[in-house]
Amino acid sequence: MLVDLEWLPAPAEDFRARLAALQAEVTGGPGPGFAERLTALATAALDDTQLTRLAGLAPRLIESGRRVDGLSSLKLGLIGDGTMSLCVAPIIGSALRHGLCLEVVEGEYGSGVQEATDAGSRMRTAGLDHALIAGDARMLGLDQAAFTPGDAEAKVAAAFARLRLVVDSLRPSVRSTILVQTVPPPLESLFGSFDRVHPGSSFAMVEALNRRIADWAGEGAVVLVDIARLATAVGLETWHEPSRWHASKLPFAPALIPLYADWVARTLATALGKAKKCLVLDLDNTLWGGVIGDDGLTGIKLGQGSAAGEAFVAVQQMALELRSRGVILAVCSKNEDDAARLPFRDHPDMVLREDHIAVFQANWTDKAANLRAIAETLNIGVDALVLLDDNPAERMQVRDALPFVGVPELPDDPSLYPRALAAAGYFEAVTFSNEDRERADYYQANAQRAQALSASGDLGDYLASLDMVCSIGLVDPVTRPRVAQLINKSNQFNLTTRRYSESEVEAIERDGSRHAIQIRLVDRFGDNGIISVIIADKGRETWAIDTWLMSCRVLGRRVQEAALAHLAAAAKAEGARRLAGRYAPSPKNRMVASHYEALGFTLVEARPDGETLWWLDLATYVAPNLPMTIRDTAAPMDSVLA
């Protein structure tokens, strides 16, 4: 699977002709769809010769100085312990597959440390965006065993220090991240199984070095490219070819160059935020065996008891695990909607349930159109999608229509689907945070709101269907950090754009002449958190609104009307007769220029600089009926009693 890049389709039969056409286009000026045609040509299991030919496009593109949409240009420094020359062009060719147009600055063989530490070297003065450090156990001195724990520790420390020296010296000359490879362990053992026990075996020292590199990457200092994992995945016996090392210092078998190059390119693309975001799943013979429309709930193969049934459970488990780390799941199937949903609702062995799926497209329209609809609903690009589909014809149609969608080739045996999907590396990450974990939920809730709106058609029905609960409370120590964050971050829906630090917010809370509230909105799709802050100066006659801001996430939900109703009641209860609002224009808050007008305020002053003042007479104000439940803990006592 790995060695032959089997997740990629076979190269186009007219590869050379299509490449020649693209080359001619670069000279004459790329036409529409150039990036799509280039991606389509590059997204194939190309051998190193084809990759090298493809790579010839990159310098022409860079020289032409033309910007191509969907293609990022960058300069990569390559410092390797062995002969990396054979890898340079294949890396450039593979990078085109991942939306990157690379220029590679290759270090001279064996002089990585000198080039990194010499501020005048080609490497240091090239203006690199990224660098890749490819260490080798033989050059790092870890191929010969040490026979005391102290010596072993010293050798590992020296190897790590050498990598650090290269990285730290390069750092000022590299604009963005530096990638560091882990080191493949040796195949030949000295003690046999005891190699893992004795810290001085070459194997144990390489493992210890890799541990240090991983910790280093964990600190965020470098991005790790796990070549050790790749080497063990293809098998160390295949990876290491000593005759090539002896003849030309090739660090690994040249047959693996296309695979290696893709790993480097995909890690680089991931570091640049180009990893995929959403896994779109076909249903029949992808998530279960058989055709639900024909075979029915009891006829499909899924679950324990049969090898095929278990294989499909494993596919679903992999999808669910991806979702847990933030990958959005969607369904795209040629099926009747009812039939397609039936297993999700009623089959006892389904791992995936409807509430794991952000967008469910089961119809008879072509898949490319459905994938566009999924991307639109989720508000992400089609280039963020991956389609898992057992049907070769569907895969081909989608690849032709939408070359930016990741579509892995699948073997006939469903037990290998997870392997093919993982091998393609669509969902790589260079970091992982709490936010990532919640991302799938967040996108899913937004997609559901969008679908609810299009299903109901009527805005009033839509809002009523959201089951909104709007909680209004005074700003307090618990809500203070989020309130301060909103005050300092909100630009668009912000009437005066006044910024207050957390300690200033604390002072406002304690100030009896101020009324400071925060508003939270929950709906049936999820908790939006605190989304609005209002601060008013309580005058005897007039309450003047100092700050009114809201998160754009909840635009159009009538939250501002709920806020006004609260404010009016609170001011009235303390004997005030009017609210005064102010709009101070900023480069970003045009959207709220008529905020007070829309709420029924009267314009009292318009200054030449665009600032406007507005009044609302509390005697005539009537609070509207709103499509939400209000929980107001900051309301005046008498209105609570009423």
Add this chain to the structure above:
Amino acid sequence: MDVFDVDDLVITGDTTAEDIEEWDSLHHIRLVVAIERAFKIRFSNTEIESLKNVGDLTKMIDHKVSR
């Protein structure tokens, strides 16, 4: 040959690396790898070092393929 990216390459049994400008040590490795892949054979370093011209190379390929 694709390896050399030269369209009008004329090769005979007497052709040596000196005759083709692009045929440097790097292209030599590429060529060997491409041949090994195409014919599903392997060369040892000793065998590679013994080759004097393209004729020797084709003879060795024939020999290995027929084996």
